[in-house]
Amino acid sequence: MKNISGSASCETCSNQSNNIFRHLTRDELEKISLEKNCEPYKKGSVIYHEGYRITGCYCVNDGIIKIYKTGIDGKEQIINFAKKCDIIGFRSVLSGEVACTTAKVIEDSHLCYIPGETLIQLVKQNGEFSMDLMQLACKELGEANAYITDIAQKTVRERLAEVILLLKNNFQLDNEQFLQITLTREELANIVGTATESVIRLLSEFKSDKLIELHGRRIKIIDVKGLKKAGNIF
Amino acid sequence: MKNISGSASCETCSNQSNNIFRHLTRDELEKISLEKNCEPYKKGSVIYHEGYRITGCYCVNDGIIKIYKTGIDGKEQIINFAKKCDIIGFRSVLSGEVACTTAKVIEDSHLCYIPGETLIQLVKQNGEFSMDLMQLACKELGEANAYITDIAQKTVRERLAEVILLLKNNFQLDNEQFLQITLTREELANIVGTATESVIRLLSEFKSDKLIELHGRRIKIIDVKGLKKAGNIF
DNA sequence: CGTGTGATTGACGCCTGTCAACGTCTGTGG
DNA sequence: CCACAGACGTTGACAGGCGTCAATCACACG
Numbered sequence: 343m344k345n346i347s348g349s350a351s352c353e354t355c356s357n358q359s360n361n362i363f364r365h366l367t368r369d370e371l372e373k374i375s376l377e378k379n380c381e382p383y384k385k386g387s388v389i390y391h392e393g394y395r396i397t398g399c400y401c402v403n404d405g406i407i408k409i410y411k412t413g414i415d416g417k418e419q420i421i422n423f424a425k426k427c428d429i430i431g432f433r434s435v436l437s438g439e440v441a442c443t444t445a446k447v448i449e450d451s452h453l454c455y456i457p458g459e460t461l462i463q464l465v466k467q468n469g470e471f472s473m474d475l476m477q478l479a480c481k482e483l484g485e486a487n488a489y490i491t492d493i494a495q496k497t498v499r500e501r502l503a504e505v506i507l508l509l510k511n512n513f514q515l516d517n518e519q520f521l522q523i524t525l526t527r528e529e530l531a532n533i534v535g536t537a538t539e540s541v542i543r544l545l546s547e548f549k550s551d552k553l554i555e556l557h558g559r560r561i562k563i564i565d566v567k568g569l570k571k572a573g574n575i576f
Numbered sequence: 577m578k579n580i581s582g583s584a585s586c587e588t589c590s591n592q593s594n595n596i597f598r599h600l601t602r603d604e605l606e607k608i609s610l611e612k613n614c615e616p617y618k619k620g621s622v623i624y625h626e627g628y629r630i631t632g633c634y635c636v637n638d639g640i641i642k643i644y645k646t647g648i649d650g651k652e653q654i655i656n657f658a659k660k661c662d663i664i665g666f667r668s669v670l671s672g673e674v675a676c677t678t679a680k681v682i683e684d685s686h687l688c689y690i691p692g693e694t695l696i697q698l699v700k701q702n703g704e705f706s707m708d709l710m711q712l713a714c715k716e717l718g719e720a721n722a723y724i725t726d727i728a729q730k731t732v733r734e735r736l737a738e739v740i741l742l743l744k745n746n747f748q749l750d751n752e753q754f755l756q757i758t759l760t761r762e763e764l765a766n767i768v769g770t771a772t773e774s775v776i777r778l779l780s781e782f783k784s785d786k787l788i789e790l791h792g793r794r795i796k797i798i799d800v801k802g803l804k805k806a807g808n809i810f
Numbered sequence: 811c812g813t814g815t816g817a818t819t820g821a822c823g824c825c826t827g828t829c830a831a832c833g834t835c836t837g838t839g840g
Numbered sequence: 841c842c843a844c845a846g847a848c849g850t851t852g853a854c855a856g857g858c859g860t861c862a863a864t865c866a867c868a869c870g
Contacts, residue, residue, distance in 0.1 A: 411721060411725045413729040414730065414808060417729055419728050421721050421724060433718065436710050436711060436714050437710075439714075439715075439718065462707065465707055467703060469703075470700065472710070473699055473700060476671075477671045479713040480667045480668075480670050483716055483720060484676045487655050490655060490727060491653040493728050494653050495648050495769065496648065497858090498857080499857090526816065535724075537858075537859055539817095539859080540857090540859075542817065543818090543819085543858095732825080760847090760848070761848075761849065770826075772849085773828085773849095774826060776851085
């Protein structure tokens with residue numbers, strides 16, 4: 343069953359301008375195209391686990407993965423999501439530490455595995471690629487710092503509104519204004535850093551306030567400006 | 577008044593094993609040694625300001641700098657501290673974005689300025705240095721993620737205990753068990769993400785519980801194990 | 811149809827933020 | 841030398857946001 347999508351070569355994939363591999367030479371692309379290993383992952387499967395050493399990183403072909411840390415009493419704190427074109431696990435590969443997060447599939451995915459040594463070699467030999475990856479890390483660092491500030495200073499209500507808008511920016515809306523990602527109430531709570539019940543109550547509030555509509559797990563965005571106001575975003 | 581400490585060459589400085597520049601060649605070291613610009617900064621002076629473009633990064637020779645973001649109502653959220661051997665501002669230089677934090681001196685410092693182009697050039701040409709800097713960024717990213725989890729899940733009391741221990745690890749204790757960094761109550765609050773009054777009350781609690789002693793702004797650590805327990809740290 | 815997971819609602823209470831008042835200390839200027 | 845301002849620390853009162861617990865409902869799946 344391996345290499346199901348193996349035929350989709352990195353040469354094609356890297357044409358996407360937002361891809362991290364855009365500055366690789368033809369030779370380098372061929373190399374990782376040969377070495378990589380594209381496999382399907384079912385919803386619920388764990389790609390790598392916090393506290394364990396990982397030997398390589400993964401490039402997301404399609405699907406959605408949640409990246410989370412396990413905190414007090416096993417409560418998960420969602421740090422990030424990865425989708426098409428994103429690369430995950432490189433942090434631990436490069437820092438040489440064990441994984442500090444767990445990556446779990448929430449929508450069926452195809453991931454290309456890239457061995458750690460390959461990645462490190464590319465960093466060392468290709469200055470442009472190195473810069474790109476560095477920029478990626480720095481961007482994530484900036485986002486993390488921003489989120490620390492939010493979570494430390496904003497109310498749960500404000501954070502929930504903000505998270506909904508963040509999800510909108512990350513995953514877009516379909517043509518009916520529905521968020522293109524569906525999460526359980528508990529997962530929403532684990533992003534915002536609150537209790538499931540609070541998320542439920544606040545979502546109802548947003549619904550009463552005509553900011554969103556709820557259809558099961560699907561969230562329809564009605565009033566972006568109102569959400570920004572509720573989220574204290576300028 | 578420029579180059580007051582300019583005589584202290586990077587060649588010497590980089591001998592410290594924890595320095596980011598340890599993998600530079602002799603030529604590269606000479607180059608930044610020539611280009612750098614070491615200046616004294618008084619307590620309270622701002623090194624770079626959130627939202628403004630910065631043209632280079634700074635290597636800390638001595639002193640202490642706080643790195644913070646400005647959140648709602650101008651309340652500052654302290655993200656990090658920099659001390660001897662640390663390098664600050666590289667995130668914005670590399671990502672090409674405006675600074676996402678402000679850096680302000682809290683203990684008189686000497687900083688060496690390194691032009692952005694120099695840093696970028698080094699990243700591109702020296703794979704080992706690139707890896708080191710990447711590891712630094714990745715390490716900071718890991719710490720930021722850990723702090724997100726803490727701040728989202730722990731109580732203010734737990735976070736304060738944890739912060740005291742973090743400060744202990746970062747700045748050590750003197751021979752009387754005093755923290756080697758002195759912060760105002762407000763600054764402590766701005767790390768923990770709480771109100772000044774809460775910090776005051778909780779510090780008194782820790783004092784009653786014989787975990788710490790307070791002498792003005794100086795904090796004496798009495799019971800590390802107790803603090804760990806209070807901070808829910810394992 | 812039983813079981814399990816997730817969603818919802820209500821009750822309750824505590825943690826913690828806010829406001830206000832006051833004390834302390836330092837530096838400045840008359 | 842004293843008065844005053846300003847920054848910082850401390851304490852008390854108070855309310856409300858939000859976490860916790862418990863019960864119930866909805867829905868999917870074997």
